[in-house]
Amino acid sequence: xxxxxxxxxxxxxxxxxxxxxxxxxxxxxxxxxxxxxxxxxxxxxxxxxxxxxxxxxxxxxxxxxxxxxxxxxxxxxxxxxxxxxxxxxxxxxxxxxxxxxxxxxxxxxxxxxxxxxxxxxxxxxxxxxxxxxxxxxxxxxxxxxxxxxxxxxxxxxxxxxxxxxxxxxxxxxxxxxxxxxxxxxxxxxxxxxxxxxxxxxxxxxxxxxxxxxxxxxxxxxxxxxxxxxxxxxxxxxxxxxxxxxxxxxx
Numbered sequence: 001x002x003x004x005x006x007x008x009x010x011x012x013x014x015x016x017x018x019x020x021x022x023x024x025x026x027x028x029x030x031x032x033x034x035x036x037x038x039x040x041x042x043x044x045x046x047x048x049x050x051x052x053x054x055x056x057x058x059x060x061x062x063x064x065x066x067x068x069x070x071x072x073x074x075x076x077x078x079x080x081x082x083x084x085x086x087x088x089x090x091x092x093x094x095x096x097x098x099x100x101x102x103x104x105x106x107x108x109x110x111x112x113x114x115x116x117x118x119x120x121x122x123x124x125x126x127x128x129x130x131x132x133x134x135x136x137x138x139x140x141x142x143x144x145x146x147x148x149x150x151x152x153x154x155x156x157x158x159x160x161x162x163x164x165x166x167x168x169x170x171x172x173x174x175x176x177x178x179x180x181x182x183x184x185x186x187x188x189x190x191x192x193x194x195x196x197x198x199x200x201x202x203x204x205x206x207x208x209x210x211x212x213x214x215x216x217x218x219x220x221x222x223x224x225x226x227x228x229x230x231x232x233x234x235x236x237x238x239x240x241x242x243x244x245x246x247x248x249x250x
Contacts, residue, residue: 018050018081020215023069026062032072039076047077052098054084055091066093142177149173149187158194169209178202190217192237201235202247213237 023031039046051073058064070080070093082098143157144164151170155161160177171187173179179191181203192199192214199213207230210219216237223229224244232247 018052019046019078020052020054020084021073022054022057023064024057024059026058026064028065028068031069035072035076044077049078050081051078052082052084053080053095056084056086058086063091066091066095070095143175148183151187156193175199185211188212189235191235197237199237202233204232205230206233206235206244211235211242213242216240216242218242 025031053066053069055064055066066083073080080095082096083093084098141157142160142162143155144162145155146164148165149155149163149167149171151168154172154174155163156174158176160180161173161175162180162182163173164182166183167173167181167185167187167189169186172190173181173188174190174193176194176199177191177196178199179189179201181189181201183203184205184207185201185203186207186209188210189201189203189208190210190212191201195214197214201211201213206224206228208220210217212218213235214237227246228244234245234247236243236245
């Protein structure tokens with residue numbers, strides 16, 4: 001009987017977590033200057049991070065030089081993976097189209113300078129918002145983590161994440177819904193990862209490297225208020241800004 005050869009690979013559905021950059025202007029000089037100021041405040045924080053360029057917030061009628069932007073980002077240590085486009089055809093670029101309209105064939109495609117994108121109002125940042133409108137509920141189950149999360153460890157759930165122990169520097173929690181940490185939060189916590197702006201972060205001791213909700217984030221370079229730092233608190237999204245509130249007697 002001939003032994004069955006072992007499989008040489010696995011092919012299955014998966015998920016890749018990446019920052020999303022959503023330009024709100026095609027003025028390359030102004031855009032790069034703003035990005036340089038933003039990334040320059042913590043030049044090593046996002047180094048090596050995967051990034052997707054999201055054109056769905058670019059004002060209608062403006063065409064962005066996507067390849068030039070990708071080259072600039074790569075020069076700052078980021079790793080552009082692909083492109084998200086809106087209702088109109090995406091511009092010609094070497095980056096793969098991850099979501100949006102199919103690119104038109106050369107016979108029907110308009111000149112590149114005439115490419116347009118939808119422009120729903122939204123917040124823009126190096127980790128920009130993950131959806132173009134109100135997000136549908138994630139529908140994922142809750143993940144319960146009963147052990148400490150050490151540096152380099154990452155947990156993900158399409159729903160909520162509950163952690164009963166400390167989250168160390170260098171550890172990361174990513175949730176489609178809410179994040180609850182019943183101990184010190186010293187690593188990264190990214191709630192509403194699929195665009196749910198109603199998601200929140202709760203913890204017993206707030207000392208994070210980074211917190212984010214629906215792509216709107218804040219790093220440790222921005223000190224927390226004394227009534228929040230190291231104390232029980234919640235983080236929620238208020239418009240386009242993160243709001244921090246103490247949890248007193250709740």
